[in-house]
Amino acid sequence: MSNEKQTPKAEQASAEPSPFLSSPLPEGTPQGQQQTLKEITQETAIPYYNLPRGAGRDDYVGETTHFGFSTISTKDKEQKVAHVFHSVAKKYDLMNDLMSFGIHRLWKRFAIQMSGVRKGQHVLDIAGGTGDLAKVFSREVGPSGRVVLSDINESMLNVGRDRLIDAGCGNVDYVLANAESLEPFADNSFDLVTISFGLRNVTDKDAALDAMYRVLKPGGRLLILEFSKPVFEPFSKLYDLYSFTALPVMGKIIANDAESYKYLAESIRMHPDQRTLKGMMENAQFQNCDYHNLTGGIVAVHRGFKV
Numbered sequence: 001m002s003n004e005k006q007t008p009k010a011e012q013a014s015a016e017p018s019p020f021l022s023s024p025l026p027e028g029t030p031q032g033q034q035q036t037l038k039e040i041t042q043e044t045a046i047p048y049y050n051l052p053r054g055a056g057r058d059d060y061v062g063e064t065t066h067f068g069f070s071t072i073s074t075k076d077k078e079q080k081v082a083h084v085f086h087s088v089a090k091k092y093d094l095m096n097d098l099m100s101f102g103i104h105r106l107w108k109r110f111a112i113q114m115s116g117v118r119k120g121q122h123v124l125d126i127a128g129g130t131g132d133l134a135k136v137f138s139r140e141v142g143p144s145g146r147v148v149l150s151d152i153n154e155s156m157l158n159v160g161r162d163r164l165i166d167a168g169c170g171n172v173d174y175v176l177a178n179a180e181s182l183e184p185f186a187d188n189s190f191d192l193v194t195i196s197f198g199l200r201n202v203t204d205k206d207a208a209l210d211a212m213y214r215v216l217k218p219g220g221r222l223l224i225l226e227f228s229k230p231v232f233e234p235f236s237k238l239y240d241l242y243s244f245t246a247l248p249v250m251g252k253i254i255a256n257d258a259e260s261y262k263y264l265a266e267s268i269r270m271h272p273d274q275r276t277l278k279g280m281m282e283n284a285q286f287q288n289c290d291y292h293n294l295t296g297g298i299v300a301v302h303r304g305f306k307v
């Protein structure tokens with residue numbers, strides 16, 4: 001893990017191998033321990049991060065993809081997303097509260113209510129970052145249940161792991177994994193799979209939905225909490241103004257990183273709207289798919305079942 005302070009907690013957290021892993025965890029230099037500098041674009045040189053197995057594929061989505069409003073080489077996207085979240089990890093929770101005026105907590109609470117999670121269940125939170133959902137799921141499933149907090153980014157996962165261990169969550173595993181493959185996890189393992197504000201960062205969303213379907217048990221459900229398309233046009237204009245002006249300024253002041261928050265605003269606009277995402281879930285074989293708009297469609301919770 002990335003610094004000495006965290007080692008004892010890491011040992012404490014990984015005393016038992018996770019019952020969900022289909023194979024040993026990937027090895028290699030963690031993210032945040034940069035190896036070489038790589039020219040990612042003409043203008044910026046960003047560090048090169050090692051990513052979990054299954055990352056860096058361009059076999060499905062073609063040679064180019066979007067990163068916010070920019071078109072970039074597909075193989076560079078995960079590096080650039082990794083850089084964003086490595087850069088913001090320590091200030092992520094504070095920024096979330098400030099940017100959403102605390103409303104993200106209500107969105108998450110709604111998603112948790114829709115999850116129908118019960119004692120003894122097995123839950124996977126993908127792109128779980130600093131662990132807001134996993135912390136609640138840990139309490140809800142109780143000692144007989146198990147929660148996996150998973151993320152592609154070690155900096156984010158470190159913050160989440162420290163936070164949840166401090167909160168006494170003893171039934172949580174912490175696993176680096178790419179949502180596109182969920183390679184460490186065996187088929188039919190989880191009663192509930194969630195991804196909150198993570199899917200829009202994933203390069204190949206169809207592959208990610210297929211992987212989520214694979215790891216769900218029959219009868220299990222998927223919940224996707226994500227920014228979406230506001231339903232009321234005048235509100236949409238105001239929201240654009242806020243996102244493209246205020247967010248980068250707040251990012252600069254709080255996290256000393258305007259670019260990452262510019263990416264946040266752009267990536268929200270590039271994400272599939274409510275109906276498109278529902279169709280993508282159906283293509284991945286999910287049944288009885290539906291969605292609920294929150295705060296006028298700024299955010300939506302999509303739900304689907306593996307039958």
Ligand SMILES: C[S@@+](CC[C@H](N)C(=O)[O-])C[C@H]1O[C@@H](n2cnc3c(N)ncnc32)[C@H](O)[C@@H]1O
Pocket residue numbers: 081085126127128129130131132150151152153156177178179180195196197198201202203
């Ligand atoms: C905006 S944060 C959301 C964190 C948390 N789920 C929440 O709701 O606060 C997005 C997270 O997605 C993760 N992420 C981005 N691409 C990913 C991928 N391909 N696989 C898994 N996680 C990914 C990032 O590392 C980051 O932690």
